Amino acid sequence: MLILVFSLVCQAEQAYQAPLVRESLLLDIESESFAVAVGERGHILIKQGDKEFTQVNVPTQATLTSVTVIGDNIWAAGHDAVIIHSPDRGLSWEIQHNDPELDRPFLDILFLDALNGIAIGAYGLFYQTQDGGANWESVRHASFLNPMDREYLEEIRVENEDFYQQELESILPHLNRISIASDNNLYLAGEAGLLAYSADNGSTWERFDIEYTGSFFDIQKMENGTVVAAGLRGNIFAMKEGEEWQYLETCNTATINSIIVRTDNLFFIGNNGVVVKSAIPLSLSPHDPFASEDECTVSDGVSITTTESKSALLNAATVQGETIVTAADGIYSLSLD
Secondary structure, three states: HHHHHHHHHHHHHOOOOOOOHHHHOOEEEEEEEOOEEEEEHEEEEEEOOOOOEEEOOOOOOOOEEEEEEOOEEEEEEEHHHEEEEEOOOOOEEEEEEEOHHOOEEEEEEEEOOOOOOOEEEEOEEEEEOOOOOOOOEEEOOHOOOOOOHHHHHHHHHHHOHHHHHHHHHHHHHOEEEEEEEOOOOEEEEEOOEEEEEOOOOOEEEEEEOOOOOOOOOEEOOOOOOOOEEEEHHHHHHEEEOOOOOEEEEOOOOEEEEEEEEOOOEEEEEEEEEEEEEEEOOOOOOOOOOOOOOHOOOOOOOEEEEEEEOOOEEEEEEEEOEEEEEEEEEEEEEEOOO
């Protein structure tokens, strides 16, 4: 009887095999020698060679928000603080971390190689591994806070270390996106104007000084050294090496979810099916937080289009020469001209 009960529980935890899975909410995609997309209800779709995206069986029904690929290894993370891993391109899966009682989702996951990985999420959720995910360690980084909050916490720490840790956990911002640049530095975007970088594989972080307090959902460093960040209400900022953050004016107020870097252009995709295109180098100007939308003038080299469905565009990857987007209405090819 116990064996029967255990079998039923295991079966219940398998992701639902949806007949219209390609039209379901899909949140992230990554493409190397094969492509992987993840989304709601534990949906994972894999494309090998010329075959179509096909759903695979995984041991969770939690919404998966992010995926990362190293060689044949796949890691996906999401709600219930779940992290699942496949060593064989999705043929088999195991749960490496799962904590529904924590009530905090992972929002992004990045592996630097087959051993070293980082998963980040809501309320400062930050886990790291050095053994391919066999063990995950929770870390709190006070450096993600603004200077005033850090000063407040240091005053508390002098009196009571336990209370300091409790307060730190309660006020850390959401961590939305982590990326790696060609110089191996890591970059992180989050809530309340959080932009940060790490020069030591994520062990320590330094927060950028930027006069903006809205949420950022992506940050990327381009080959020319310019760091670009985008997020809430269509706000896009960029920082050239050795200079201050400046603003790319698009007159778009739809939230930007992801940045796509190409050789000659940057593309920003977001809610309402918006696609913002900007020529490289970017035409930047100082940010005026009090400027009226009626006075908006689009920066040189910027153009805006929207998809026919106007569904939220979440992320994109190049798959066999095509730009494939994950969106609120599924997965499909997106023309970037």
